[in-house]
Amino acid sequence: MKIIEKYLTPNEYSRPGTKLKPIKAIVLHWLASPHGTGNGVYNWFESRKDGNNGYGSAHFCVEMDGDIYQYLPQDEMAYHVGSETYTAYGLSLSSYPNNCTIGIEMSHLDWEGQMTEETWTKSVALAGALIQEYGLDVEDITTHNAVVGWKDCPRWFFNHPSELLRFKKDVKRYLMYGNIVIATGDVNVRETPGGEWMKVLREGEKTQQVGILDGWNKIKFPGTSEDEYGYVSGDYLA
Missing domain, CATH: 2.30.30.40 (SH3 Domains)
Structure with a gap:
């Protein structure tokens, strides 16, 4: 699996350099911008370094053609599930789940959040590799919505819960046969x-x-x- 490393400039708002605690979950996101690109996501996160666009970042982005970008080392915290309130599940991870999770942004075709086959396949492979790396279970793959409760992110999984189940089944299949x-x-x-x-x-x-x-x-x-x-x-x- 090839990763395109494009690390953010260390800064308070998108790459604080805080070391992660032991990883408890892999969190899936959507870009909320159809046909978004890895470079575009990098530029958005990087634009926050001066404090003009708030806090926000993620570790990875999977493009529509399946290319995978990485914006932070895996031992550094990203700002991808920050919230004033969390679900019971989110609080079961941590009082501040940013400190124990890895975030994956997934590109999509439309405002429904539907993904290309390439995005889906590479996101499955990336999530599978990450849960292996950290000794997690497929059920430790979760969504932004499941952590904070108020965001429809990723929208495709929010509106189609069966698709999240299919994603997890594909991860299980990847771990058994496809890696x-x-x-x-x-x-x-x-x-x-x-x-x-x-x-x-x-x-x-x-x-x-x-x-x-x-x-x-x-x-x-x-x-x-x-x-x-x-x-x-x-x-x-x-």
Whole structure:
């Protein structure tokens, strides 16, 4: 899974640099702007750095063509579920759920919030990789509305609850059958993201993705006595 990293400038209003507590949920959002783009979302979040447009940001955006943008490191807090009031579910996460959640913005076709197949498929894969990374369950994938109670976000899931159930079923299916990746060239496998080299994954070799951390794909491969794990750049996987 390839991630386009476009990090926001550190600032009080969209990238405060606050470290996240242990992750408890992955929160889905819509852009509330049909045909929005990853660059457009970046520009909107970045425009807040001087305090003129309030607080707001998210960790990821999945475009209509399936490209995935990342705006914050995964260990930093985003302002994506801030509210004066929270649902009982939101408060079960934290008194301030921004501090323990990852936010995914999803592009959409229209004001109903309907997504392209590419947005849906890549959002499923991203959510699946994140719950693997943090040891969560599919039921820990939630919505902005479920956390705050007063926003119809994502609108498609708000108006079509069965579609959220389908999304979660697709994540389960992805985790069972769809998270196989293929090396598009010889690629170094590292112990940690950007860390020491441990082995080479050869071109054409298949492996299983079991997580994602700041653009580095966590993979599982056969070891000498048990399965081993390492990180590779998403630029070299298909």
